[in-house]
Amino acid sequence: MNNLSRASAFAILLPALLAGGAHAQSSCSSDGQPQPAAILERFINADCESCWSDAGTPRPGPEELALDWIVPGSRGDDAPLSAAARREGLERLQALGREVPRNDAVRRGRREGQPVTVRVARGLPFNGYVGASIELKDGGPGPWRAWLVLVEELPPGAERTPIARNLVRNVLELSWDGRKTRGERLVETRPMNIPEGALPERLRVVGFVQDTRGRIRGIAQSRCAPEGRKG
Numbered sequence: 001m002n003n004l005s006r007a008s009a010f011a012i013l014l015p016a017l018l019a020g021g022a023h024a025q026s027s028c029s030s031d032g033q034p035q036p037a038a039i040l041e042r043f044i045n046a047d048c049e050s051c052w053s054d055a056g057t058p059r060p061g062p063e064e065l066a067l068d069w070i071v072p073g074s075r076g077d078d079a080p081l082s083a084a085a086r087r088e089g090l091e092r093l094q095a096l097g098r099e100v101p102r103n104d105a106v107r108r109g110r111r112e113g114q115p116v117t118v119r120v121a122r123g124l125p126f127n128g129y130v131g132a133s134i135e136l137k138d139g140g141p142g143p144w145r146a147w148l149v150l151v152e153e154l155p156p157g158a159e160r161t162p163i164a165r166n167l168v169r170n171v172l173e174l175s176w177d178g179r180k181t182r183g184e185r186l187v188e189t190r191p192m193n194i195p196e197g198a199l200p201e202r203l204r205v206v207g208f209v210q211d212t213r214g215r216i217r218g219i220a221q222s223r224c225a226p227e228g229r230k231g
Helices: 003-024 087-096
Strands: 027-029 038-045 064-071 104-110 118-126 129-136 144-154 165-176 185-193 203-210 216-221 223-225
Touching (some): 038 216, 064 087, 064 144, 087 165, 118 216, 129 144, 129 165, 129 203
Parallel strands (some): 038 064, 064 165
Antiparallel strands (some): 027 118, 027 223, 118 129, 144 203, 203 216
């Protein structure tokens, strides 16, 4: 079965897999999790191997969520961190009005304005994909800009990183203008490819929503509760 056929089959099974994942592990969603107040985005040029192993990398503060983007460098596939580089990191930098860093760069963004409720969830891995969803419950029809980010949670010491990281592995960027409304909700559910080398048991999803002024209005992150517990 080719990639397109696998993705099509996955899309058909997606609602059941999301529900099945939640049942098997009690919860793999943001339900019951406190909403982060800010996002710390750490960008690393794929050319800069030492940036990844820098113990002095800024850490997230209280109520702050870290995202680690590796962006393509000038050396292309020969860059030491090219295997984990994502072109979406370039798009994220562009959305922030930032240039590609020569080595690394940090950007902090706080939640502003009237907060909105964002929910994210993921299902179980299936044929190299994982089902993921993002939902805006009480923000109105928009327009909104939403980001659903599949991250691999790396503890200190994993993959030669001296600090904990949420390595960005896949990204879905959405423009919501009300056409995806389901009642009072805006929601999107998609299969997301699991890149080679990522460990499925480390995967979770992060979502955040911005308004037309570029302000972050809501942030959410999934947690998988242990089997037998409700998260």
